[in-house]
Amino acid sequence: MSDLYLPPCCTTLSDHWPLPLALPGVQLISTRFDPARLSAVDFERSGIAAVSGVAKRQTEYLAGRLCAREALRRVTGTASVPAVGTDRAPQWPTEVSGSITHGSNWAGALAGHASTWRGLGLDVERRLAPARAERLAAQILTPAELQRLLDLAPEQRATRVSLTFSLKESLFKALYPLVLQRFYFQDAELLSCHADGSARLRLLIKLGSDWPVGSELDGQFVEFDGFLLSLIAIPA
Template sequence: MNTAYLPSCCSPLNDHWPLPHALPAVQLISTRFSPELLDAEDFSRCAVEPVRGVAKRQTEYLAGRLCAREALMRLTGISATPACGEDRAPQWPLGMVGSITHGSGWAGAVVGNSTDWRGLGLDIEQIMPASRAERLAAEILTPSELFRLETLPNEQRAQRISLIFSLKESLFKALYPQVLQHFYFQDAELLSVDADNNVRMRLLIDLHADWPAGSELAGQFAEFDGYLLSLVSIPR
């Protein structure tokens, strides 16, 4: 088995930081993937435990795990592939925190040391068409968030709805390993977005003694090639 093998379904692993603000002692690795190029032997060649599903599901999983392994290698010097827990969350090595995301041909993983970071949550989304964004808005946004979008043109509304969706996914990934409790889109809200793509978010429910309702968290995002990439980072 070759942990350095890169399957043809994945582009070369990239350590470019696409977000606007770098974080100390954090590694982000990404790749583009093509399900039609997945080979039946790619999992064994990459020394990654296979998953069931259609080619898309298998390829995005493999791409995400390869990114996570490379990010861990860059930080620790040890080749380790996060397993998938019973709750489907990645199982990071002791002393590490991280997040994996994949969608629409792009996969990435962000990893940091638990001495520096309590949580990291990464999410990639494509910007929704306006019609889909409007259909989903009431499921994703709180009444306050909906109210703040009322005066925006359709295209800007779709971008903001897509952004809030992505940020709430990132928030869940950053907090879930700490609270081990599921929570939902209406349980947090976006407070602000500044000109440098920094955001503030607030919890609307009590999740844990460390994370009561009213807790505020920071994040950031970037747009590229029709994607929205968001990151919620919680320092130690």
């Protein structure tokens, strides 16, 4: 039953790829979730270890793991659930790269063979309101990124801050499993983002021998239903 059961708090799992550029061999699975519909038996019936916390925390975790299990099933043939490491990061099978994200009642996970993709980072965010974006901008953006905001209207500035936040979250998710070194918003900068959903980022610190200062990585993003979804994929 655990492989088939979908709790009422989650919508039918979707394999729709909303981002502009599909990645060969990578599966993205998503669902929408409603914490008000979470039941005490949903974790057990889903075959997923329960977590503590308020209903929102529990439901987003469950939804993310259900997506990850289906993504892994499609990539490897085995419907396993990533455990939680001591660093709180999902523990994927050694032959797989993957990422989980959730926010504002949407959850998604992607997985691909590590022989093709060294790292995958996925992040979903609600677009920040202009006032909140202004308050957070200096924490998220480097001085150079802040300078590039000056000519933008308030709504455009809010979108750029939100997008930069999401892309840097995706960058961390893609790189951290490879370098096992924490880094922060000021340690990378968004060089460019375009209407076609492409983006490019640059590291401002060294992250091991493979990632010197100045290393550049490609990303992509899409906006849908008020969400910003971003992805950083590092080819093998």
